Amino acid sequence: MLHIVACIKQVPDTKIIKMNPKTNTMDRRTAPAILNPYDAHAVEEAVRLRERYGGTVSVLTMGPPPAVKAIKKCIEIGADEGYLITDRRFAGADTLATSYALTKALNKISKENPVDLIICGKMSIDGDTGQVGPGIARRLDIPPLTSVNKVIEINKQEGKAIVQRKLEDGYEVVQSTLPCLFSVEKTINEVPYAPFPNMLKAAKYNPYIWSVDDLEDVDIKQLGLKGSPTIVSKVWAPPKPEGGTMLEGNRQEQVEQLLSVLLEKKELFMTKGES
Amino acid sequence: MDFQDYQGVWVFIEEKDGAIAPVSLELLGAGRRLADKRGVELAGVLIGDHIKHLAKTLFEYGADLAYVYDDPIFKHYRTESFMKALLDCSAKYKPEIILYGATSTGKDLASAVATDLPTGLTADTTELDVEEDTGLLLASRPAFGGNIMATILCKKYRPQMATVRAKVMKALPPESGRLGRVVEESILLQEEDIRTKVLEIVKETTKKVRIDEADIIVAGGKGLGSAEGFQLVHQLAETLGGAVGASRDVVEAGWVEHAHQVGQTGVTVTPKIYIAIGISGAIQHIVGMKNSSLIIAINKDPQAPIFESCHYGIVGDAFEIVPLLIDRFQEVMSKEGVSHV
Incomplete structure (x- = not known):
């Protein structure tokens, strides 16, 4: 029986979010909060592994109270339990402080039911770093396996996992000891529409909610903004490039102008010919 | 932490099948500029198996010295072994700045190293600068899904670290015969100490043109x-x-x-x-x-x-x-x- 924990994040939908051009800050009201799309694949993979090997899937997140909604989304995908750590003292955390807080929560979860495997999404769409997963692994002193795009085998008896890691020009097959941490590519699976019973369960589900005081051995100095070595010093809209020449006229005229622009680089096309 | 002890700009050199990744050479170009501005040395950190001969390439592309960890245990990239080498090197020689390519290997390694040091790490940087007097690294990147640019600083920790996008920085034209110092290093590491094993590497040759190479x-x-x-x-x-x-x-x-x-x-x-x-x-x-x-x-x-x-x-x-x-x-x-x- 495996205990798999997927670490997830609620994020503003950065595709929709609008910037306030005066202050260069995100206008959060314009963007709905969603489950980070990469994390849906992490939860889905955890659920599939539970179906293969049996066990429990927990999800863990840090965030403000409304992040419960993202946990419910994971219950819809098929997670069994959800944990939210929420506290003002967590606020403003960079990747280092985030991995610290999540590790403390993972230690607490592990006391009840030892964790065999942690799965994270490749990265979050608002932070775009992919640094929290490996950070958690280092803090727990378990091997991090990033860019995982296929889980070949998990063998708890032998204490090993075998996965495919995506590389720039192919993939590698890696064996690791258990417990370990995967951060998974989106290509690892497809997340189907939630089955109806899961949606019912999610609607009624209340996750565990912990504050800093519920966690053990926490060094407050390592949390939130205070525990974050990186700071954003300046945010700016990059200078607008000057823009190019617009090709005017009717369709035919536009296409002819475009054609002559392309043909100025004729050598690129000639080499590909039959000659 | 005494910042005076931390000097020099380092680039983690990514090597594969005996060749240096182009992004590492680009970072030597960017690193040279930062090192000159600070009046310090630029170093490349080479970790691998039979890679010592690559040091001269680093010098041609602007490095003053190369830290070399050449051992069969580094034949394949693995987070734990490479991280241990880099942590060892950093503890010994205390760089002010370490740059990595924002490749899957570079990001994987940098994330692990940053956690253990600990220090701040800026991901996917597209602009780099350094304050001449303080040595503060100004690492800028698109933020919030790419809607704006943000400059990230790490004021309280050294070394400062960033992963940098490929093809954004420019490599210097190689200067043939340019020389530098090779510093050979080693760490005590047994195969049994490493908890992961690379069982197989599969190259996927796609018929289609790769977009990073297409004209x-x-x-x-x-x-x-x-x-x-x-x-x-x-x-x-x-x-x-x-x-x-x-x-x-x-x-x-x-x-x-x-x-x-x-x-x-x-x-x-x-x-x-x-x-x-x-x-x-x-x-x-x-x-x-x-x-x-x-x-x-x-x-x-x-x-x-x-x-x-x-x-x-x-x-x-x-x-x-x-x-x-x-x-x-x-x-x-x-x-x-x-x-x-």
Whole structure:
């Protein structure tokens, strides 16, 4: 029986979010909060592994109270339990402080039911770093396996996992000891529409909610903004490039102008010919 | 922590099959500029098996010295073994700045090293500078999904670290015969100490042109409306003999695989011709293609930001323009073909 924990994040939908051009800050009201799309694949993979090997899937997140909604989304995908750590003292955390807080929560979860495997999404769409997963692994002193795009085998008896890691020009097959941490590519699976019973369960589900005081051995100095070595010093809209020449006229005229622009680089096309 | 003890700019050198990754040479170029501004040395850190001979390449591309960990245990990249070597080197020689390519290996390694040191790490940097007097690294990157740029600082910890996008910085022209110091290092590490094993490496040779190597890229965005509409991009790419690129939302919608994504979270490209069709031009996309030699944009929306980042733009419906372009191009090229016989 495996205990798999997927670490997830609620994020503003950065595709929709609008910037306030005066202050260069995100206008959060314009963007709905969603489950980070990469994390849906992490939860889905955890659920599939539970179906293969049996066990429990927990999800863990840090965030403000409304992040419960993202946990419910994971219950819809098929997670069994959800944990939210929420506290003002967590606020403003960079990747280092985030991995610290999540590790403390993972230690607490592990006391009840030892964790065999942690799965994270490749990265979050608002932070775009992919640094929290490996950070958690280092803090727990378990091997991090990033860019995982296929889980070949998990063998708890032998204490090993075998996965495919995506590389720039192919993939590698890696064996690791258990417990370990995967951060998974989106290509690892497809997340189907939630089955109806899961949606019912999610609607009624209340996750565990912990504050800093519920966690053990926490060094407050390592949390939130205070525990974050990186700071954003300046945010700016990059200078607008000057823009190019617009090709005017009717369709035919536009296409002819475009054609002559392309043909100025004729050598690129000639080499590909039959000659 | 006494900041005076931390000196020098380092670049983690990524090596594969006996060759240095281009991004590492680009970072030596960027690192040289930072090191000169601070009046310190630039070092490359080489970790691998039978890689010592590569040190001279680092010197040709601007490094003053090379820290070399040459041992069979480093034959394949593994987080734990490489991290231990780099942590050992950093503890011994205390650099002020360490740069990594924002490749899967570079990001994996940097994330682990940053946690153990601990220090701050800025991901996917696209602009680098350093304060001459304080040595503070100014690492800038598109943020919040690429809507704006942000400069990230790490004021209280050393070394300062950043992963840097490929093809954004420029490598120096190699200076043949330029010399430097080789510092050979080793750590006590047994195979049993490493908890992961690489069982197999499989190269996937795709028939299609890789977008990071293509001279011509035709890229499509959400403006094409659907996966069927995106076929237009494939058609034009095929006609021109180019590769297919895509914006992030197209990849997220599943119209095309991630390998085709151009931009901050995809691939940075510098082709000779880049044609953007139905791509609005969020910063996240622009940073990945702005160094292309010729950028052509086709978009229905005259306000689309892509028109500010292109050399030539057409406001109009791609479904009218592109098929016409394909026809005319084939017509002209077939005539050219005849005249060349």
